[in-house]
Amino acid sequence: MSRLTPQDIEHVKAMLKKHDEELRAQTGTGLLGIAAEAAGLSESQLAAMVAETRIGVVPLTTGLGIISGFSDTVQAILSFVGADAFVTAATDVAGINEAMAAGVKQIFMADDLTCSLMDLQTRCTADNGIATGRGFGAALALAAKDIKGKKVVVLGAGPVGRSAVYFFLSKGAEVVLYDKNPVCLARMKDVPGVTLAADGSEALAAGNLYFEATTARDTITMADMSEDTIASAPGIPLGISDDAMKKYGQQVIQDPLELGVASMLSCLLAKAAGKALK
Numbered sequence: 001m002s003r004l005t006p007q008d009i010e011h012v013k014a015m016l017k018k019h020d021e022e023l024r025a026q027t028g029t030g031l032l033g034i035a036a037e038a039a040g041l042s043e044s045q046l047a048a049m050v051a052e053t054r055i056g057v058v059p060l061t062t063g064l065g066i067i068s069g070f071s072d073t074v075q076a077i078l079s080f081v082g083a084d085a086f087v088t089a090a091t092d093v094a095g096i097n098e099a100m101a102a103g104v105k106q107i108f109m110a111d112d113l114t115c116s117l118m119d120l121q122t123r124c125t126a127d128n129g130i131a132t133g134r135g136f137g138a139a140l141a142l143a144a145k146d147i148k149g150k151k152v153v154v155l156g157a158g159p160v161g162r163s164a165v166y167f168f169l170s171k172g173a174e175v176v177l178y179d180k181n182p183v184c185l186a187r188m189k190d191v192p193g194v195t196l197a198a199d200g201s202e203a204l205a206a207g208n209l210y211f212e213a214t215t216a217r218d219t220i221t222m223a224d225m226s227e228d229t230i231a232s233a234p235g236i237p238l239g240i241s242d243d244a245m246k247k248y249g250q251q252v253i254q255d256p257l258e259l260g261v262a263s264m265l266s267c268l269l270a271k272a273a274g275k276a277l278k
C-alpha cells in the first residue's frame with residue numbers, strides 16, 4: 001500500500017466541490033452517490049445515516065509519523081459528504097481519550113499499515129483498502145452504466161484490487177486479473193468468474209473497462225486506451241501514463257483519498273446497520 005505524501009493531498013480540500021462535479025460528469029452521481037453504491041445503499045439511505053454520525057479523526061505519530069494535512073483532509077472529505085467530523089487536538093492515545101470525552105460514535109485512525117474507521121457502538125470497522133476497492137469499483141460500474149456480463153480488467157491483486165474483483169463479480173461482471181506477483185495472482189485462481197492473465201498486455205486486451213490498483217507507473221499506456229475506454233485508477237502513483245492522461249483523462253476516475261474515505265464511511269454505516277456487503 002502506498003504512503004501518501006503531503007503533496008498528494010495538498011489540493012484535495014480546495015478541490016472537493018470540483019472533484020464531486022467531475023465524478024458526476026463521469027458516473028452520473030457524486031461522491032456520496034458512489035459511496036452509497038459501494039456499500040449497497042441508496043444515496044438517501046446513506047445521507048440519513050451520515051447525518052447521525054459524530055466522528056473523531058485522531059492523528060497517529062507511530063512509525064513514519066504524521067502526514068502533514070492528512071487528518072484535516074480526511075475531516076474535510078467526511079464533512080463534505082455530510083458527516084459531523086472533527087480532528088482531535090491531541091494525537092495517539094490522548095487523542096482517542098479526547099474523542100471519547102467529546103462523545104464520538106466513530107473514530108478514524110491510520111498508521112503506516114492500516115487505515116480504519118471504527119464504530120464504537122457496534123464495534124464494526126471499515127478498512128481503507130477494502131472500501132477503496134468497492135468505491136472505485138462502484139465508480140467504474142456506474143460510469144459503464146451496466147457491467148453485468150461485461151469483462152472488467154483488473155491490474156493489481158492486492159487488498160484494493162481483490163476487493164474490487166469481488167465487487168465486480170457481485171454485479172455480474174467477468175474479471176480478467178493480472179498482478180506481476182505470481183503469489184498474489186495465484187490466490188485468486190479458483191474464484192468463479194475470474195480469469196488470470198499471463199501479463200498486463202493480455203489482460204488489457206480483454207476489454208475496455210479498466211481497474212488499475214498497482215503501485216507501478218505506466219501500467220496503462222496510450223496503446224491500451226481508446227475513446228471507448230473507462231478506467232478507474234486508485235493505484236498510487238497513478239498507473240496511467242502521462243500522454244494517455246493528456247488524451248483520455250476525462251475517461252479516468254482517480255483521486256488520492258476522497259473515494260476511499262467516503263466509501264469507508266458508507267461501508268461502515270452499512271455494516272453497523274447489519275447489511276452484509278455482498
Ligand code: 2YC
Pocket residue numbers: 001002003004005058059060061062065066067068070071110111112113114115128256257260
Ligand atoms: O497523519 C497520520 O495520522 C498518519 N499516521 C497517517 C498515515 C497514513 C498512511 N497511509 C496512507 O498514506 C494511505 C492512505 C490512502 C490510507 C491508506 N494508505
